[in-house]
Amino acid sequence: MVNMEAVYVDPKNRRKKTGITNHQYYVVNNFNMVLDMQIQELGNRFNEVTTDLLIYMSSLSPFLNFGAFDKLNLLKLAEMYPCDFNFDEKDKLIYELGNYIAVKDDTRFDDFNGE
Template sequence: MKYILGVTSTLCQALQRKDQDMLNATKLVKLTEEGLKSYQLEGFDSLLEDVTSFCSKYDIEVVDMKTEYVDPRYRRKKTGITNRHHYVVNNFNPVLDMQIQKLGNRFNEVTTKLLTKMSSLSPSCNFSVYSKVNLLNLGEMYPCDFDFDEKEKLVYELGHCITNVKEDKRFANLRALGDLAKMMVKTRLHIDYSLVYRLIKLSVATASVENCFSSMKNMKTDLRNRIGDEYMNDSCICYIKREFLQQV
């Protein structure tokens, strides 16, 4: 558990940062998942060495991993498996499988693909990760918001818009998509580049909804599974908008 918490700690802290770049967050998810899978394949021996060292230091009897496992509930019944097999298959692997499955469910292929394409709109470092191909594919993922003619127009509008804002010093120090949307309204570029602005709004809304759903899981736990809708809404507002609540 110490190793698992250590591997996932960086990801957990990164996802809570409001200025976290989505592309970096997606890479961190992938690296964390790969780290857990690698530890599942090769980590038991190192864990066993640590446990053996701990037991030797404090004169604790060490279980022989090569001997047959004895089920404490049915001591007279032969199990036909070794102690190593029992601890790997019934203890070590299930814990790691649970963590890997949770990451896979929360950041599935569709979500990861969406976040990766949304990151191409990030204004951080003067739009360093901008990709027209990714953004056009992102528009395809919102078929109800862009008709055929608008998709064709978006191709030209994207290139013109990004070139414009890169040369505008007012956009130089922006970090998040929300900041980009606000600056476009402030400079009235949302009128000239209405399709790009629509794409930004959809991306910001998608990220905000994902954040709200994540927060709801922290609010509606097993101990509060009968919480009412009104109280749930009020609690979520206080939890999600903590920085504003502290000013009240």
């Protein structure tokens, strides 16, 4: 078992001192490298439009008593669907979203956990 508090020795150049511990090398350096690769992979799979769509859709989630509800995000979501919302419908949407959040005060949704 590797002593995590011992000084890290680079296997390619054993004579050169690294100045870091095994813990820093394995936890910080390797963890950050793997994390960067995963973030890059997610970025390749989900473009900006898809990410925005997911963020805007999350505003409709009833989880935690509609805690993520955001009128501005929902208006941006409507902008992403120009064929489904004409100018008048977008104008009415502002008021209709106020009615949607009125459900928040309905006691039937108090114990809703989103499952």
